[in-house]
Amino acid sequence: xxxxxxxxxxxxxxxxxxxxxxxxxxxxxxxxxxxxxxxxxxxxxxxxxxxxxxxxxxxxxxxxxxxxxxxxxxxxxxxxxxxxxxxxxxxxxxxxxxxxxxxxxxxxxxxxxxxxxxxxxxxxxxxxxxxxxxxxxxxxxxxxxxxxxxxxxxxxxxxxxxxxxxxxxxxxxxxx
Numbered sequence: 001x002x003x004x005x006x007x008x009x010x011x012x013x014x015x016x017x018x019x020x021x022x023x024x025x026x027x028x029x030x031x032x033x034x035x036x037x038x039x040x041x042x043x044x045x046x047x048x049x050x051x052x053x054x055x056x057x058x059x060x061x062x063x064x065x066x067x068x069x070x071x072x073x074x075x076x077x078x079x080x081x082x083x084x085x086x087x088x089x090x091x092x093x094x095x096x097x098x099x100x101x102x103x104x105x106x107x108x109x110x111x112x113x114x115x116x117x118x119x120x121x122x123x124x125x126x127x128x129x130x131x132x133x134x135x136x137x138x139x140x141x142x143x144x145x146x147x148x149x150x151x152x153x154x155x156x157x158x159x160x161x162x163x164x165x166x167x168x169x170x171x172x173x174x175x176x
Contacts (some may be wrong), residue, residue, distance in 0.1 A: 022037055029047045039082050049164035051079040052119065056095070056154040056168040063174050065147055069131040071095065073154040073168075085119045085166075087157045092117040097145075104136035113164035117156055132172060145175045 023153055039048075056079045059070040073095060087093075089110045097103045119125070131152070134142040149171055156166040 008064060027072045034069070039084065043081075043083070048083050048085055049079055049166060052085060052117075052156065052166060053078055054154060054156065054166055054168040056152060056170050058152065058170060060174055061172055063172060065174055065176055066133060066144070069133065069152075071131055071152060071154075073127045073129070073131040074124055075117070075119070076124045077122055078112060079121065081121050082119060083157055084116045087115045087117050089113065089155050089157055090115045091128070093154060094157050095152065097131060097135065097152055098150055098155075100135055102136075103131055103134065104138055106139070113162070117175070145174060147174050149173050 008009070043051075055074045056080060057072045059072075063069055073093070075093065086118075089112060091108075092115065093112045094101050101108060132142075133145050135145060137143050150173075151169050151171050153169045154159040155163075158164075158166065161167050
Protein backbone atom coordinates (compact mmCIF):
# COMPACT_ATOMS: atom_id res chain seq x y z
CA UNK A 1 0.00 0.00 0.00
CA UNK A 2 1.46 3.36 -1.02
CA UNK A 3 0.76 6.42 0.99
CA UNK A 4 0.68 9.84 -0.53
CA UNK A 5 1.60 12.83 1.44
CA UNK A 6 -0.81 15.72 1.40
CA UNK A 7 1.76 18.12 0.03
CA UNK A 8 2.50 15.72 -2.85
CA UNK A 9 -1.15 15.22 -3.77
CA UNK A 10 -2.09 18.86 -4.46
CA UNK A 11 -5.12 18.38 -2.21
CA UNK A 12 -4.66 21.83 -0.79
CA UNK A 13 -5.07 23.36 -4.25
CA UNK A 14 -8.33 21.61 -5.12
CA UNK A 15 -10.83 24.16 -3.79
CA UNK A 16 -12.94 23.63 -6.91
CA UNK A 17 -13.71 20.10 -5.69
CA UNK A 18 -15.44 21.54 -2.61
CA UNK A 19 -19.06 22.28 -3.50
CA UNK A 20 -19.32 24.62 -0.52
CA UNK A 21 -16.28 26.73 -1.36
CA UNK A 22 -17.11 30.19 -2.74
CA UNK A 23 -16.54 30.52 -6.45
CA UNK A 24 -14.27 33.21 -7.77
CA UNK A 25 -15.89 35.89 -9.89
CA UNK A 26 -14.37 34.35 -13.02
CA UNK A 27 -15.97 30.96 -12.23
CA UNK A 28 -19.49 32.22 -11.61
CA UNK A 29 -21.92 31.09 -14.26
CA UNK A 30 -25.12 31.18 -12.22
CA UNK A 31 -27.42 34.17 -11.95
CA UNK A 32 -28.32 35.97 -8.80
CA UNK A 33 -31.89 36.87 -7.92
CA UNK A 34 -32.84 40.44 -7.16
CA UNK A 35 -35.13 39.56 -4.23
CA UNK A 36 -36.37 43.12 -3.90
CA UNK A 37 -37.69 43.13 -7.47
CA UNK A 38 -38.88 39.52 -7.15
CA UNK A 39 -40.97 40.22 -4.08
CA UNK A 40 -42.34 43.40 -5.67
CA UNK A 41 -43.42 41.45 -8.74
CA UNK A 42 -44.88 38.40 -7.00
CA UNK A 43 -46.09 39.54 -3.57
CA UNK A 44 -49.59 41.08 -3.72
CA UNK A 45 -49.88 44.78 -2.83
CA UNK A 46 -52.19 43.96 0.11
CA UNK A 47 -49.54 41.72 1.68
CA UNK A 48 -46.71 44.18 0.98
CA UNK A 49 -48.54 47.06 2.65
CA UNK A 50 -49.50 44.92 5.65
CA UNK A 51 -45.89 43.82 6.01
CA UNK A 52 -44.69 47.33 6.86
CA UNK A 53 -45.39 48.58 10.37
CA UNK A 54 -45.27 52.32 11.00
CA UNK A 55 -44.77 53.90 14.42
CA UNK A 56 -44.23 57.41 15.73
CA UNK A 57 -43.24 58.43 19.25
CA UNK A 58 -42.12 61.46 21.20
CA UNK A 59 -39.86 61.64 24.22
CA UNK A 60 -42.76 62.94 26.40
CA UNK A 61 -46.53 63.34 26.27
CA UNK A 62 -46.63 66.84 27.82
CA UNK A 63 -44.40 69.78 26.89
CA UNK A 64 -43.98 73.28 28.21
CA UNK A 65 -44.57 75.99 25.65
CA UNK A 66 -41.40 76.53 23.61
CA UNK A 67 -39.75 73.18 24.46
CA UNK A 68 -38.66 71.32 21.32
CA UNK A 69 -40.52 68.07 20.62
CA UNK A 70 -38.26 65.13 19.73
CA UNK A 71 -40.04 62.89 17.23
CA UNK A 72 -38.95 59.34 16.36
CA UNK A 73 -40.42 57.51 13.38
CA UNK A 74 -39.87 53.84 12.56
CA UNK A 75 -40.83 51.73 9.56
CA UNK A 76 -40.34 47.97 9.94
CA UNK A 77 -40.67 45.11 7.48
CA UNK A 78 -42.30 42.29 9.44
CA UNK A 79 -41.66 39.66 6.76
CA UNK A 80 -38.61 37.42 6.29
CA UNK A 81 -38.15 38.59 2.70
CA UNK A 82 -37.60 42.00 1.08
CA UNK A 83 -40.52 44.33 0.44
CA UNK A 84 -40.80 47.36 -1.83
CA UNK A 85 -43.67 49.84 -1.68
CA UNK A 86 -44.44 52.36 -4.38
CA UNK A 87 -44.52 55.98 -3.21
CA UNK A 88 -46.10 59.04 -4.83
CA UNK A 89 -42.77 60.89 -4.98
CA UNK A 90 -39.07 60.46 -4.20
CA UNK A 91 -39.93 61.68 -0.70
CA UNK A 92 -40.64 58.19 0.67
CA UNK A 93 -42.33 59.21 3.92
CA UNK A 94 -43.75 62.35 5.51
CA UNK A 95 -44.56 63.56 8.99
CA UNK A 96 -47.16 66.17 9.97
CA UNK A 97 -48.50 68.21 12.87
CA UNK A 98 -52.30 68.46 12.82
CA UNK A 99 -52.23 67.78 9.07
CA UNK A 100 -49.51 70.34 8.27
CA UNK A 101 -46.83 68.32 6.45
CA UNK A 102 -43.43 68.90 8.07
CA UNK A 103 -45.16 71.53 10.27
CA UNK A 104 -45.70 73.79 7.27
CA UNK A 105 -48.81 75.33 5.71
CA UNK A 106 -46.89 75.95 2.46
CA UNK A 107 -46.94 73.67 -0.55
CA UNK A 108 -43.75 71.63 -0.64
CA UNK A 109 -41.69 71.50 -3.86
CA UNK A 110 -41.43 67.72 -4.25
CA UNK A 111 -41.15 66.12 -7.71
CA UNK A 112 -44.38 64.58 -8.91
CA UNK A 113 -43.00 61.22 -9.95
CA UNK A 114 -43.38 57.84 -8.27
CA UNK A 115 -40.56 56.10 -6.49
CA UNK A 116 -40.20 53.16 -4.10
CA UNK A 117 -39.52 52.61 -0.40
CA UNK A 118 -37.50 49.39 -0.13
CA UNK A 119 -36.90 47.19 2.92
CA UNK A 120 -34.59 44.23 3.37
CA UNK A 121 -36.05 41.24 5.18
CA UNK A 122 -36.92 42.24 8.74
CA UNK A 123 -35.35 45.68 8.25
CA UNK A 124 -36.13 48.66 10.49
CA UNK A 125 -35.69 52.21 9.23
CA UNK A 126 -35.54 54.83 11.98
CA UNK A 127 -35.72 58.59 11.58
CA UNK A 128 -35.60 61.49 14.02
CA UNK A 129 -37.03 64.97 13.71
CA UNK A 130 -37.33 67.89 16.10
CA UNK A 131 -40.40 70.11 16.07
CA UNK A 132 -39.77 73.54 17.66
CA UNK A 133 -43.51 74.08 18.31
CA UNK A 134 -43.83 76.36 15.30
CA UNK A 135 -45.83 76.16 12.07
CA UNK A 136 -44.43 77.63 8.88
CA UNK A 137 -46.91 80.15 7.51
CA UNK A 138 -44.77 81.94 4.89
CA UNK A 139 -41.46 81.36 3.13
CA UNK A 140 -39.50 83.07 5.91
CA UNK A 141 -42.06 83.14 8.72
CA UNK A 142 -42.87 80.63 11.44
CA UNK A 143 -45.64 81.13 14.00
CA UNK A 144 -45.53 79.61 17.50
CA UNK A 145 -48.40 77.27 18.33
CA UNK A 146 -50.82 77.90 21.17
CA UNK A 147 -51.10 75.62 24.20
CA UNK A 148 -53.32 72.62 23.53
CA UNK A 149 -53.30 69.10 22.12
CA UNK A 150 -51.59 68.30 18.83
CA UNK A 151 -51.54 65.15 16.72
CA UNK A 152 -48.27 64.16 15.09
CA UNK A 153 -48.46 61.65 12.26
CA UNK A 154 -46.02 59.75 10.07
CA UNK A 155 -46.92 57.86 6.92
CA UNK A 156 -45.53 56.27 3.82
CA UNK A 157 -45.91 58.88 1.09
CA UNK A 158 -48.80 57.47 -0.91
CA UNK A 159 -52.42 58.56 -1.30
CA UNK A 160 -53.84 55.31 0.08
CA UNK A 161 -51.53 55.18 3.13
CA UNK A 162 -54.40 55.51 5.64
CA UNK A 163 -56.48 52.83 3.88
CA UNK A 164 -53.49 50.48 3.81
CA UNK A 165 -52.47 50.97 7.45
CA UNK A 166 -49.27 52.82 6.58
CA UNK A 167 -49.93 55.70 9.01
CA UNK A 168 -49.14 56.11 12.69
CA UNK A 169 -50.13 58.93 15.04
CA UNK A 170 -49.40 60.14 18.53
CA UNK A 171 -50.84 62.99 20.54
CA UNK A 172 -48.98 65.50 22.69
CA UNK A 173 -50.07 68.34 24.91
CA UNK A 174 -48.44 71.74 25.11
CA UNK A 175 -48.98 73.66 28.34
CA UNK A 176 -48.45 77.30 29.17
